[in-house]
Amino acid sequence: MFTDRLTLRAWVLMLPLLVVMLAVIGWPLADTVRLSFTDARLVGTGGAFVGVENYTGMLGSRNFRKALVATLTFSVWSVAAELCLGVLVGLLLNQRFYGRALLRALMILPWALPTVVNATLWRLIYNPEYGALNAALTQLGLADSYQSWLGQPGTAMGALIVADVWKNFPLVALIALAALQAVPRDIQAAATSDGANAWQRFRHVTLPYLVGPLMVALVLRTIEAFKVFDLIWIMTRGGPANSTRSLSLLVYQEAFAFQRAGSGASLALVITLIITVLAGAYLALMRRAAGQGG
Amino acid sequence: MSTLDIRGITKSFGTTQTLKGIDLTLEQGEFLVLLGASGCGKSTLLGMISGLGTPTSGDIVLDGRSLNGVHPKDRDIAMVFQSYALYPNLSVARNIGFGLEMRGAPRAAREAAVQDTARVLKIDHLLDRKPGDLSGGQRQRVAIGRALVRKPRLFLFDEPLSNLDAKLRMEMRSELKRLHQTLGVTVVYVTHDQIEAMTLASRIAVMQGGRIEQLGTPEDIYDRPATRFVAEFMGAPPMNMLPATPVPGGLALDGTDAVLPCTSAAPLLIGLRPEALKLAPAAGAMAVSGTVDLVELTGPERIVTVDLGARTIAATLPADQRVGRGQPVTLYTDPARASAFDPDSGRRVTLAPVVTG
Numbered sequence: 001m002f003t004d005r006l007t008l009r010a011w012v013l014m015l016p017l018l019v020v021m022l023a024v025i026g027w028p029l030a031d032t033v034r035l036s037f038t039d040a041r042l043v044g045t046g047g048a049f050v051g052v053e054n055y056t057g058m059l060g061s062r063n064f065r066k067a068l069v070a071t072l073t074f075s076v077w078s079v080a081a082e083l084c085l086g087v088l089v090g091l092l093l094n095q096r097f098y099g100r101a102l103l104r105a106l107m108i109l110p111w112a113l114p115t116v117v118n119a120t121l122w123r124l125i126y127n128p129e130y131g132a133l134n135a136a137l138t139q140l141g142l143a144d145s146y147q148s149w150l151g152q153p154g155t156a157m158g159a160l161i162v163a164d165v166w167k168n169f170p171l172v173a174l175i176a177l178a179a180l181q182a183v184p185r186d187i188q189a190a191a192t193s194d195g196a197n198a199w200q201r202f203r204h205v206t207l208p209y210l211v212g213p214l215m216v217a218l219v220l221r222t223i224e225a226f227k228v229f230d231l232i233w234i235m236t237r238g239g240p241a242n243s244t245r246s247l248s249l250l251v252y253q254e255a256f257a258f259q260r261a262g263s264g265a266s267l268a269l270v271i272t273l274i275i276t277v278l279a280g281a282y283l284a285l286m287r288r289a290a291g292q293g294g
Numbered sequence: 295m296s297t298l299d300i301r302g303i304t305k306s307f308g309t310t311q312t313l314k315g316i317d318l319t320l321e322q323g324e325f326l327v328l329l330g331a332s333g334c335g336k337s338t339l340l341g342m343i344s345g346l347g348t349p350t351s352g353d354i355v356l357d358g359r360s361l362n363g364v365h366p367k368d369r370d371i372a373m374v375f376q377s378y379a380l381y382p383n384l385s386v387a388r389n390i391g392f393g394l395e396m397r398g399a400p401r402a403a404r405e406a407a408v409q410d411t412a413r414v415l416k417i418d419h420l421l422d423r424k425p426g427d428l429s430g431g432q433r434q435r436v437a438i439g440r441a442l443v444r445k446p447r448l449f450l451f452d453e454p455l456s457n458l459d460a461k462l463r464m465e466m467r468s469e470l471k472r473l474h475q476t477l478g479v480t481v482v483y484v485t486h487d488q489i490e491a492m493t494l495a496s497r498i499a500v501m502q503g504g505r506i507e508q509l510g511t512p513e514d515i516y517d518r519p520a521t522r523f524v525a526e527f528m529g530a531p532p533m534n535m536l537p538a539t540p541v542p543g544g545l546a547l548d549g550t551d552a553v554l555p556c557t558s559a560a561p562l563l564i565g566l567r568p569e570a571l572k573l574a575p576a577a578g579a580m581a582v583s584g585t586v587d588l589v590e591l592t593g594p595e596r597i598v599t600v601d602l603g604a605r606t607i608a609a610t611l612p613a614d615q616r617v618g619r620g621q622p623v624t625l626y627t628d629p630a631r632a633s634a635f636d637p638d639s640g641r642r643v644t645l646a647p648v649v650t651g
Binding site: 193 | 344345346366368371372373376377379380381382383384392396398440491515526
């Protein structure tokens with residue numbers, strides 16, 4: 001009886017939140033699903049039912065495939081670089097040295113910056129006329145002339161990835177550092193005395209402690225990278241020649257710039273589906289981690 | 295043949311000196327226990343021998359080879375940690391064989407060695423398990439196996455039994471003693487537990503404040519403590535310490551009628567082990583009288599605290615000797631079993647008996 005009453009009270013207390021969530025998430029989602037089967041435009045009325053035409057048309061289009069490749073390129077390279085750099089920096093910051101606390105605090109800074117600030121900052125660095133990168137490269141004698149890093153299809157994606165890695169590796173480093181501090185010193189000492197060299201100690205002793213937390217970081221970062229919008233919007237607007245147009249940018253253009261609400265909705269749902277799969281992987285990992293912990 | 299020679303080892307951390315000159319020589323097959331309270335420097339010393347710490351000055355020589363600057367993995371020394379320090383992600387078999395694996399031993403030889411070691415330690419049925427699935431005692435066996443399998447010149451144990459419950463601790467203690475007797479290996483063992491030290495050691499080094507207070511066999515340490523510190527550190531309850539003043543014919547224990555028949559020019563502290571005090575009078579025995587203040591039954595023994603007026607004295611009597619609180623008693627002891635210490639330096643003083651006749 002007691003538990004039943006408690007459950008009832010919980011539901012009553014949760015009800016306002018559920019209603020709000022249904023109104024601001026449930027209804028738009030349902031309406032997006034409806035829209036995705038119509039040829040509705042953003043402005044104007046109606047929109048006739050067109051079946052799965054939006055999906056087939058969009059998934060088969062060159063634009064979608066190109067955006068998917070751009071998104072995957074961005075996600076895979078930036079997440080891979082963030083993980084490698086994050087672990088290395090985590091290992092460094094786990095050593096004892098003078099000024100460690102200060103460096104640990106400084107490391108967080110890029111991650112604490114809003115993306116808009118970070119993107120603007122990197123756009124200045126990459127500026128073809130007065131950018132710091134061009135100045136540094138030419139003054140060091142590494143380049144002959146100034147480059148338009150964000151204006152050339154060959155370098156724009158790389159430049160974006162560097163900007164994203166700069167901002168997001170501290171999160172991975174922080175997670176790695178926390179995991180490293182959980183490695184018992186006795187085990188390290190035992191491995192040293194067992195004859196393991198530095199690489200073997202990392203491989204057999206340290207890494208097993210890192211794998212779980214790093215998997216979580218991997219999935220979280222992948223979801224974030226897959227949805228990337230603001231960084232690209234500020235730095236390249238998807239250019240040059242749409243070479244950095246991610247799926248999120250494509251949805252925005254389709255639905256709002258070209259005002260095709262129907263096909264924009266179908267594209268948004270496809271992205272939502274992909275991210276749901278990634279989120280599912282994240283939850284499964286968390287559950288496994290919790291199971292191991294207990 | 296493994297001999298260990300420790301010469302003038304000191305260790306300073308900043309301005310604090312944790313080891314103040316340690317000299318020790320260990321013969322093949324010895325079981326040396328470093329005994330002391332926490333902070334006495336015993337674990338620091340063990341770390342220096344293993345190579346996980348470096349001494350500020352001094353030299354450690356194993357079988358004629360100086361270990362200064364030698365990497366831990368090249369010392370041919372194995373260490374067992376208090377926390378077991380097992381690799382949680384590896385099976386028991388790989389935990390035991392890890393040292394051989396890292397040294398590139400052939401797979402077949404490695405597996406045979408792991409099997410043999412596991413059989414000796416009675417953990418051969420656990421080889422496929424992970425450390426997380428084992429009990430504390432089993433983990434301790436795996437940790438010992440990991441050291442044994444390498445057949446090192448020297449074994450180091452850092453409080454290996456401290457994380458076990460009382461019953462298991464006794465079992466593993468006997469197991470370690472048996473292993474040492476069968477394998478004849480050379481061991482340096484760190485503990486703060488005097489019973490472990492007494493039962494396991496061939497020699498004990500009692501440490502305090504970064505120095506060795508006394509190095510000797512368990513019998514030496516217990517029966518002939520070199521300093522007041524050792525006398526009071528060993529034994530439960532600790533040795534009774536009674537101030538004594540020279541009088542004609544011997545040393546009078548202050549506050550009692552007892553006179554120890556020996557000559558001394560200066561006041562001394564007389565140490566009497568609680569179990570050397572008895573209720574039954576004997577020829578030549580020295581007697582102290584008082585009233586029973588407290589009786590504690592431990593099972594095999596009855597620890598009786600007797601109020602002598604100015605001070606109290608503890609006596610360990612057989613459990614069947616019933617005494618009650620408030621009862622007047624006289625305790626008798628053989629003067630030959632008494633220890634004497636200089637009250638200022640705390641050093642042991644050899645008593646010269648009074649020549650009679």
